[in-house]
Amino acid sequence: MNAPSPAPFQSGSDPDAALWAPWEHVRRFLSLGAGSAGIAVAAGAFGAHALRSRVDPVRLAVFETGVRYQLVHALALIAIGLWIAQSGTMPSRMRVALVRAGWSFVVGTALFSGSLYMLVLSDLRGFGAVTPFGGVAFLIGWAHAVQAAREVMPHRTTR
Numbered sequence: 001m002n003a004p005s006p007a008p009f010q011s012g013s014d015p016d017a018a019l020w021a022p023w024e025h026v027r028r029f030l031s032l033g034a035g036s037a038g039i040a041v042a043a044g045a046f047g048a049h050a051l052r053s054r055v056d057p058v059r060l061a062v063f064e065t066g067v068r069y070q071l072v073h074a075l076a077l078i079a080i081g082l083w084i085a086q087s088g089t090m091p092s093r094m095r096v097a098l099v100r101a102g103w104s105f106v107v108g109t110a111l112f113s114g115s116l117y118m119l120v121l122s123d124l125r126g127f128g129a130v131t132p133f134g135g136v137a138f139l140i141g142w143a144h145a146v147q148a149a150r151e152v153m154p155h156r157t158t159r
Contacts, residue, residue, distance in 0.1 A: 022084055022095060029081030029102045036074035036109055043067050043117065051120070059120045066116030073105045073138060080105070080145070087152075094151035097144045104141030108134045 044067045051060055080102040084095065112134025119127040 025099055025102065026081045026085045029077050029084070032102075032106055033074045033077030033079075033081060036070060036077065040067050040071040040074055040113075043070070055120060059123075062116050063120040066113040066120075069116075069138070070109050070113040073109050073141075076141070076145075077102055077105045083148070091151055094148045097148035097151070101141045101144035101148065104137050104144060108137030108141060110134070111137060 044064070047060060047063045047067060051063060055063070080098055084090075084098050087094065090098075111130055115127045115130035115134060119125070119131075
């Protein structure tokens with residue numbers, strides 16, 4: 001009789017695998033991504049219908065930028081969750097990079113889009129100082145995603 005195959009994400013050579021609880025990350029990133037996408041759609045509708053007549057076109061464009069970046073990174077967060085779910089035997093470096101990418105997108109959305117929303121809704125210019133930190137978090141997230149992608153790409157040998 002064959003021994004049962006290990007459950008996804010469990011590796012005898014990776015003693016820290018249980019600490020990362022990959023299915024928790026999958027569930028969390030998919031939920032956060034879907035929720036964030038829904039909020040982005042609602043914010044977009046709010047901007048198109050309620051704000052259009054109340055703020056000037058420049059401020060409306062700022063609000064729409066927040067919506068656009070939130071929606072893009074919500075979809076990226078869903079993709080990260082699916083990537084983790086589909087890669088049951090991934091190396092721990094790849095798993096760590098994906099988890100870091102996901103959390104960077106969450107932080108980036110809160111700081112970047114959140115600060116743009118607050119800037120438009122409150123007209124307090126101080127919120128604009130927070131926006132670049134969100135942009136940096138997005139860039140860090142994309143760098144981690146590239147790092148994870150490099151783990152699955154076959155290494156070429158030079159001739």
